[in-house]
Amino acid sequence: MPVIAAANSKGGAGKSTLIMVLACALAEHGASVTVIDADPQRTIGGWSDAADKLPVKVRYDVDEDSIRKVIEEEARKAQFVLVDIQGRASRLMSRVLMACDLALIPLSPSECDADPAARTVELIMECGADSRREIPFRIVFNRTNPSIATTSEREIIADIREAGFPLLKGHLHDRQAYRLMYSRKCSLFDLDETKVSNLDKAKINSQELLEEILTVLREGKTEVVPVIGAEAE
């Protein structure tokens, strides 16, 4: 059921990579997953078209007029629906945000990426405010080095904390495996261990991130629906 979107109006922030990694990790643990590639670049669509077999279903027959219908359709069929959108704020993006249960904002740890990410957060909060429903979101650091945090990474973390925005504790690390699953057109879990350095670490990274995201989703599930005219205790 949960509809998870990756959004960041900064191009190349890692939206498609994050979606592919999560989709593969979910499928690896037996979940049924549909990825909706709503980016006209069709990054994930291209990945699936060229792949022999993928453990997830990929749809890219969408535009801004059909996106909501397709999301609803797939949410009835799959346990998880992941939506990838383009790296530029658009009406399609706001429509997807309104439909999702969790928006993930991948963010590379460099100053010039913080600004578009902050604007994406703003947009999400505005969508939430207008619909009187909090749209859950999490910022996810992407392409970080698991062993050292750069100065700008620490500065951005401090800034996000100060603003009180939710940041996932786990990062999507910079891993060759994440590039190779795309270029070799296969699942992260179908890469050849002997030919990809640190594949095991990438898999563990993906699963830890997934677990944290599932926890966030579970918190959301127990959340109460708007308390309009709630009965007194």
Next chain:
Amino acid sequence: MGKFSDIKKTIDDGAGEGATRKIDVSDFAPVSGSIGRDPSRDDEIADRIARKHGLPGEPVSRVKLVRGSVVMDKVFVQGPITTINRFKELCNDRGGITYAEALKLLLDRYDETN
């Protein structure tokens, strides 16, 4: 909603280094009806916010120009990509006329109507 502190615990819990363990996802199921919100109202809100922020309606992709002729002088025009795309589409629709020809066309049309 989950601030930083709410989620600190999640990953430390039983994250056995090295091993890949099974993650239980069975508590997530496809929805039976809708995802629980009103689609047309949601789109309405989404569109209002998009309008307010000037977010483009169509997917933003550059329109490729198919033209052969020569431009006689240069003007640099910067503007919203939607406008530029419309302009290029006009050039394409007219069989790949040059920007200058398209501009002349628009100016002639303008003269006619004013």
